[in-house]
Amino acid sequence: MSLAERPDLMTTDPVTWDGGMGSVGDYIALLKPRVMSLVIFTAFVGMMLAPGSIHPVLAAVALLCIAIGAGASGALNMWYDADIDRVMSRTAKRPIPAGKITPSEALAFGMTLSVGSVVLLGLLVNWFAGAFLAFTIFFYAVVYTMWLKRSTPQNIVIGGAAGAFPPMIGWAAVTGGVSLESFILFLIIFMWTPPHFWALALFKSGDYRAAGIPMLPVVAGEDATRTQILLYSLVLVPIAVSPWFLGFAGVTYGIASAVLGAGFLGLALQVYRLRTGEAARKAAVRLFSYSILYLFLLFALLLGESLVTRMI
Template identity: 65%
Template sequence: MTDFSTDFSLQHAAAGSSARDFIELLKPRVMSLVVFTGFAGLVAAPGHIHPVLAAVAVLCIAVGAGASAAINMWYDRDIDAVMTRTARRPIPSGRVDPAEALAFGVVLAVVSVVVMGLAVNWTAAALLALATLFYVFVYTIWLKRRTPQNIVIGGAAGAFPPMIGWAAVTGGVDLGSVVLFTLIFLWTPPHFWALALFRNADYTRAGVPMMPVVAGPDSTRRQMLAYTLILLPAGAAPYAVGIAGPAYLAGALVMGGLFVLCALNVLWATDDRPAKRMFGFSILHLFTLFALLVGEHLTGGVPS
């Protein structure tokens, strides 16, 4: 239940809102990885796109991702207020009015899709719209507060960017973009469950049915290991379908193996430190794979 002081601060947030507060609504740290994977999909796609249009496509992916984050913060403002990790976000801390945050997110979402369609192509725009709608309605509104499978299903929203980047070049959806989508889709559960393990008290207090809250830490650890084992061949799949070269394959196998070791350490852990390390490593893991993919394509290291 929200107290009077919180209501008062939210009602008067707009007067004290700054540009920095609105930028924070976009979750820029999360956005950076999303944008990079979208850029990687664009670079890895067969064909050519004018550099200006490529920049527009990447910008639209960034704006669309930020719009989704802003709408997510608007909807989750009640649970954000009771979680230590999120209590100082712009809305629960009273720095941005909820209605303004919602309007900000909706306007950015619409603009990103329209500009993508008009400047690049409507396939990429449709995928960008689908990613935004999926994140807002399927993950945030429908799944997040109802099922421990929220991340498993809802994680698809974060897997769309390389597919969007790919479509910006090709105008379609091909096997290569589906492989990149699948890679992120399988990476998402162990990544977020590692966070949920060491933030279990937060999610419990907020009533969010993350896997550790519902199934318990032991079951979550076993599922994390299962996903990292499945992710190992999935990480090699870009090489198998011909969109990555040997340097990528070597890096994917090494990073995938280390991710499995992280999951084993979490499985055997008696405290939260291995989960924190796995969460941090998971970001490095995904970034490294897509950086190798980009590097090979930019240097001509992918066999034709």
């Protein structure tokens, strides 16, 4: 149909528009600042542990690009998931369901920042890191958000890779490649993601059920989820200690990661044992909260040791 045949587009009367209502703060909220801060932190640890050196200005540029790339994939996630975000209490106040930003504005914002962050990282730091960032954005926005999230209870297991790539990108920004050490950093976050999100899903399963997302407690039941949490925790803890026996972390990290891991296993065991009532809910909340602290402390310890080693 040509424009001449569309009288609705030929109107000469002024019309109102429901877009353009987003403030600068709403656009910043689209970037998921809390997720961004974790990405910046883990990418920074990857950079600090990498052999060789990088000029501080280039390091800052790499971190900025990784952060913007992570934010852009968050915006694309919110664009695609606006329908289910509207249903869940945790996400109902996000800018699109709240009516502050239209889906097309979020898509344009996310795509612009995605392309910009990848091109800047490639041109200013190195193209391997740039390509890795592009792959991570694609993995989160397309593989996880558009494909896995609504189709399989393994969504956060495979999709968790997107959140685990940043330390590898940080490492790649310094070295131009990947290595066993950077892969271990990836593996720690990758194995941490399922118990972390399944603990959340245990006490928010009503939200996921209402939104029709096939999270493990919704599809396989809460008991199966508790078993999976325990199994993943049993694999996670030795991997988290492995930087010590692989020789790229010191004895302080080795001991501390083992103690922290014992705490993680203890809480996972509580989630496994306590299956009904308020005690079960509290156990899941405790594991969820502790898992955030656990990952932060592991990477903070790696960072602290690396800084001390560099100063000596």
